[in-house]
Amino acid sequence: MKAVTIPEPGDIDALVLADVDDPTPGPGEVLLDVAAAGVNRADLMQRMGHYPPPPGASEYPGLEVSGTIAALGDDVEGFEVGQEVCALLSGGGYAEKVAVPAGQLLPVPSGVSLLDAAALAEVVSTVWSNVFMTANLQPGQTLLAHGGGSGIGTMAIQLAKQIGARVAVTAGSTEKLDFCRELGADILINYREQDFVEELKEATDGHGADVILDNIGAKYLGRNVDALATSGRLVVIGMQGGRKGELDLGKLLAKRGAVIATSLRARPAEEKATIVASVREHVWPLIEKGAVRPIIHTTLPLDQVREAHRILEESSHIGKVLLTI
Template identity: 65%
Template sequence: MRAVVARSPGGREVLALADVPDLVAGEGEVLIDVVAAGVNRADISQREGRYPPPPGASELIGLECSGRIAALGAGVDGFGVGDEVCALLPSGGYASQVTVAAGLVLPKPDGVSLVDAAGLPETVCTVWSNVFMLAGLQQGETLLVHGGASGIGTTAIQLARALGARVAATVGSDWKAERCRELGADPAINYQASDFVAELLSATSGHGADVILDVVGAAYLSRNLEAVATNGRLVVIGLQKGATAELNLGALMAKRAAVLATGLRMRPLAEKAAIVASVRENVWPLVAEGHLKPIVDRVLPLAEAAEAHRVIEASEHVGKVLLSV
């Protein structure tokens, strides 16, 4: 089969399309003929050698894909050869085939093309597990999403709005703010031009955000504590601007707030399968009804994975960048 390999840890130039050994579905796995793969910032970290795959997983890059089932391993029920699916992967998506535990596979939702479906698993599972399963965002509450124009951000805006929450978002430009407003974010704040905390507090009459979904990390910790509401929940899922910061525990206690930090990739299979099952039950109907759709910025050929990484690194996109196989 064909796959994008990273010849060594490094810059985009280490990525190359190559022939690699064919795959066979093991017990409890399905073999998928990949149609498209999603590109995520975590892929860049893996390429650079800073985010290795879980033990026993493929060394190939790629955390989500869509395609058709080519074969079933022993003990797999509920899927058949030829089914159109998408899947949450520990790695391996940048390839013409992938094997994955059946518990991490989702049927392609109605109303979404098979290519676009590649942009759903990682973002939807991340948002659903953190904003709703963990932080418990409720109807009528306010969600603040940092990086609102990203794949995670565009998913969080749509999903929270569909379930009756108000959404605020931060972005790095006015044109991205406008795109977030179109998806339902109000306010959408250009953090380059204004103070996001002041803008949020003004828009919410001083209440702040009941839940904050943060991909920035250390650089925003103290500002997030100012922005979070009393009894609010700050969920850190990314460390784009640092992993270490000082936390004012007195201010945290005064607001009776919680700081939560999670990851998805390294969780045990059973935990990830439970998230996927919950997504299928609770989110897939919203996708089928048109309340949530993958926002696809562009689709590039698999051979142009380096260009896809450049687009992500330069933050030139809104929503997802996909690779077609």
Template identity: 70%
Template sequence: MHAITIPEPGGPEALVWAEVPDPVPGEGEVLVDVAAAGVNRADVLQRQGVYPPPPGAAPYPGLECSGRISALGPGVTGWAVGDEVCALLAGGGYAEKVVVPSGQLLPIPEGVDLVTAAALPEVTATVWSNVFMISHLRPGETLLAHGGSSGIGTMAIQLAKAVGARVAVTAGGPEKLAACRELGADVLIDYREQDFVEEVRRATDGVGADVILDIVGAKYLARNVETLATNGRLAIIGLQGGAKAELNLASLLAKSAAVTATGLRGRSPAQKAAIIAAVQEHVWPLIAGGRVRPVVYRTIPMRDAPEAHRLLESSEHVGKILLTT
């Protein structure tokens, strides 16, 4: 098969379309012929040499894909050759074929085509696990989603609105904020010109955000805690603004607030399977009912993955970028 390899870490040009050995499914795994793969920030970090795949994962980038099952490993039940699926991966999505633990497979949601489905596994699993399973966002509460126009942000807006929450977002510029508004965001904050702490306070009559979904990390830590409501929950899922920051714990204690930081890629197959099962139970019916939809900015041939990474790093996009085989 062919896959995107990384002979040496570097810029987008480090991504090389090359012939590699076909993967073989092991116990509890299936082989998927890839139709499309989602492009994520973690793929950029892997390309740069700072985020290697976990032990046992395929060496190629790609944390989600869609396609058709072409072979079943020993012990797999509930799936058949020819089934159309999308999948959460620890790596290997930028390839013509990938091996997936069967617990990380999802059927294609009703109303979504095979290619577009590649935009769903990573964002739905990330948002559902952090905003709902860990932070327990409830109807009537306020969610602040940083990077509202990103793949994660566009899904967070829709899922929060679907359960009856109010949504504030930060994004850069009027076009991205307009896209967030179309998806249901209630409070639109241009982080280039506005202070999100003050804007959230104003919008909530001084109460603050009950849950914050943060992709920035260190740069926003103190201000995020300042923005939290009493009993608020801050979920950190990215470090685009750095990994180290100082925090006055008294401010956290005063609000009886909580800070969590989670990654998805390094979790065990059992943990991922539990998240995927929750996504299928809670999110897939919302997609089938038309209340939540994948947001795809552009599809690009997989052999042109360097172009996709340049586009992702430019931050021009709204929603997901996909690679097609």
């Protein structure tokens, strides 16, 4: 099969489309003929050598796909050959075929095309597990989502609004903020021109954010604590702004706040299956009735994977970039 390989970590030229061996599904796994793969910032980190796949995972990048089941491993129930699904992966999505544990599969929601479904599994699982299962965002509370125009951001806005939360976002352009407003965001902050801590405090009468979903990391750590409400929860899911930052424990204690750092990719298959089952129960009905939808910036063929990474590096996109197989 064809797959995108990374012979040596580096810039976008490190991505090489090559002929590799087909994967074989093991017990409890299914083999998918991939229709499309989502492109995520974690893939860029892997390409640069900063985010290797967990032990036993495919060495090829790609954390979410849609496709058709081609074969079933032993002890797989509830799925059948020929069924259209999307999947949460630990790696291997940038390929014509991929093997995945059955617990990480979701049926393609009604009303969503097979290709568009590639934009769902990793993004929805990330938002649902962090904002709702871990940080326990409640109706009437305020969520601050950094990078509101990203795939994660656009999904966080939609899901938070569906449960009755108030949503604040940061983004770097008027175009992105306007789109966030269309999705339902209440508080719009241009991080290039405004201080998100001051803007959020003013918009919430000093309350701050009950939950912050942060993909920046060290650069925003102190300011995120400043922006937290009393008993607020800061969930860090990325390190675009660096790995090491200073934390004022006095401020955190005074606010009775929590800082939670999470990673979805390296979790055991059993934990991923629990998250996927919760997503299917709580989020899939919202997608099927049209209340929540995947936001797709563009689709590119697999042999244009370097262009897909360039788009993410420039942060010129709104929503997801997909690779079609």
